[in-house]
Amino acid sequence: MTTITILGSGFGALTTVRRLRHEGWTGAIRVISPRDHLHYLPSTIWIPAGLRRGGELKIPLAPFFREQKVEYVAASVTGLGDGGRRIATDAGDFVTDQLVIATGGRFIRKLPGIEHALVPCEGIAVGEEIERRLAAMEGGTIAVGFATNPNEQGAMRGGPMFEFLFIIDTWLRRQGRRDRFEIVFFSPSPRPGQRLGAKAVDGLLAEME
Structure with missing residues (x-):
């Protein structure tokens, strides 16, 4: 057979x-x-x-x-x-x-310092580690960002990272702790998430302000 x-x-x-x-x-x-x-x-x-x-x-x-x-x-x-x-x-x-x-992709980790970053899309264990670290923080800066592989830009979808960003923002507000944190979003693109459409990007950037 x-x-x-x-x-x-x-x-x-x-x-x-x-x-x-x-x-x-x-x-x-x-x-x-x-x-x-x-x-x-x-x-x-x-x-x-x-x-x-x-x-x-x-x-x-x-x-x-x-x-x-x-x-x-x-x-x-x-x-x-x-x-x-x-x-x-x-x-x-x-x-x-x-x-x-069909074993999936692998994240590019060539940028110096990126070994210290936690990428939630890598799996459940990383999501749980982010949860532990956020719970232990009394204040500080939380940086969230994403970029595409320039050789394979279609392999990246930024929508989940925007959702992740606003989930954390809302979570901190509901706990009454938002004023103790600075949330920074970074991307090499001046208009990140363009695959979502121009109107969506305008809305996302406005919401971040």
């Missing part, structure tokens, strides 16, 4: 599974990933203000895998061989007929 192996267990991997079955693929589907649950990353920006808990954003995938007749392998991939038909993992090697790599 022909086997399609998918690396990853995020939106890309799960969408691939659903699409294959929807299109009538009846062959074997194998998913290799170190975790058998989906981290709902769009909501990590809600964790610092207590709008969501980390555990609420972890969705078990076992029922989905059963329904879609997927073989799940709990492992981390360490390499590929034979033109992508041999997959090396920390749980052994696997042979496949077709390969889909």
